[in-house]
Amino acid sequence: MSVSTAPPVIDKPGRNAKPGRPVPDSATYRRRKLRSPYLLLIPAVGILLVGLGYPVIWQIITSMQEYGLQQQFGKPAPFVLFDNYIELATKGSLWVVVGKSILFCLVTAIATLAVGLGLALLMNAIAKGPRLVLQVALLLAWSMPVVAAMTVWIWLFDRRRGAINYLLDAIPGVETNRFNWLESPLTFFIVASIIVIWMSVPFVAFSAYAGLTQVSEEVMEAAQLDGAGAWQRFWGIILPMIRPVIAIVFLLQIIWDLRVFTQITMLQDAGSKSSEFDLLGTYIYKLGTKSQDFGMASAVSILVLAITIALSWFYIRSLLKEDEK
């Protein structure tokens, strides 16, 4: 079976005279001239080589060089092989940042997936009116440029005049005392996580909802007649059918949540730029811009790449398997 972001269409009753159409078969295409697919790939491969391929190779080479301030001004960069990596590995601060980044990324991605899936199920269960209201609200949140969203959230979390502390104070028994959310790393990262979840949920919700609308009503009704409860229908039918969508969306969330550079940078603008508040993105940025140490910054970047691939390799493999079917 071929699986895709938009899952194969399963005909709904009355929508199509024919019974379930078989999933596309590419066998007939295999016999075609073998030159055409390569021609079709040229533009995409070309732009990827220029925009990302070259920089990655430069990055790998630079990570094995001593490339500091003097090299910026034209001094040749000596090769030091793995010295940059060894220096990083023996530095405790890097591992703290790595741990924090992975934790932040996993917690945020899982929460985003859970909320997004919940909202998709909700959209599927309600009448058209409320659904449209929810969709418009999600689209508005989704459409907010990250920088604009960050300024609003910083304003909302402002300790003295922010709406959030005011609204929390309005709850009986809660006294925020002008709580400064950005002062301690824990609440700083909770705020960052809330903002990232708010931004990312619409994409997850819409994708999952698109998957849900493709789940055959006939199958659902049959399951219900056979006595399957809502919970069983969810685990037994809905989840397996939208699993491809969920897998892709979760993979993307993990990747995106590991590089929350803009959000952290702008929260640091409003709070503190101290290194306690760094995740990998800002850590690399500071290495590159403040210390002008491109060699070390490149080494951390390569490390980030390795971590990302390790984290998501399981999903890449399962996507590939589905791609092959």
Place this chain on the structure above:
Amino acid sequence: MTRITVSRALLGALAIVIALIWVFPVYWMVNSSLLPNVALQSFVPTFLPIGGSLDNYTGALADGSFFAALGMSISITLIVVAFCLVFAFLAAVAISRFRFRGRKAFVIAVLVVQMLPAEGLFIAQYKMVSSVGLLDSVIGPSIIYTASVVPFTIWMLRGFVAGIPADLEEAGMMDGLSRFGAFMRITFPLLAPGLVASGVYAFLQAWNEFTVALVLLPSESAQTLPLWLRGFVQASATRETDWGQVMAASTLVAVPVIVFFLIVQGRLTSGLVSGAVKG
């Protein structure tokens, strides 16, 4: 049956409450942008923009730098969306309609490239773009953005192309259409929702991008809107933050996106939802 209608209504109410929570930050941005400083500096927030004015907007637009940034953002975004759709579409057809040597390698490359952290590449991208003298130009960010957005667009369109049965196209060819004609008249219209969805994705990425723009557009005369907004906040923060003007500036940056979304909203929703073979 009444039990079902009641629970449906309750869920509907829940949906509306969630919608209000989700939209609140957007509302708050617009609301604050209309309020005078006196209201914003009070410890009791003003929840409705009664007695509001557009003074914050005239304040934020006063020096005209907004319009320069708007032009820059529009140029880059249009280039990225156009090239991205064409490149990704061709590649999506290749990987979902053909089996060829190197296909798997390409699919893996697409998935891996997705993960390259932008913050780890900006130094190399800066070096590359500056060495050909394209700093502060529209072309630099356009190339980098197209390259970053194309992988996901390919993956997305691949799903849509694969969802369209190849035998539909072949039936058209048997009825006398050329392969190109069959593709244009049968597959392409069915693919339109996918193209809209992918185009919106590319638009969002290009319009909102911050890190690469920060590095590739160092001059103040060549800023995109996100850079302009951050610069505006920073300039404002040197005094007591003027939240009214900052929110007005944020609204100005967000408005083109929201307008664009409202235009394509119906098509986007159906684009993500349908993609169906209608008999």
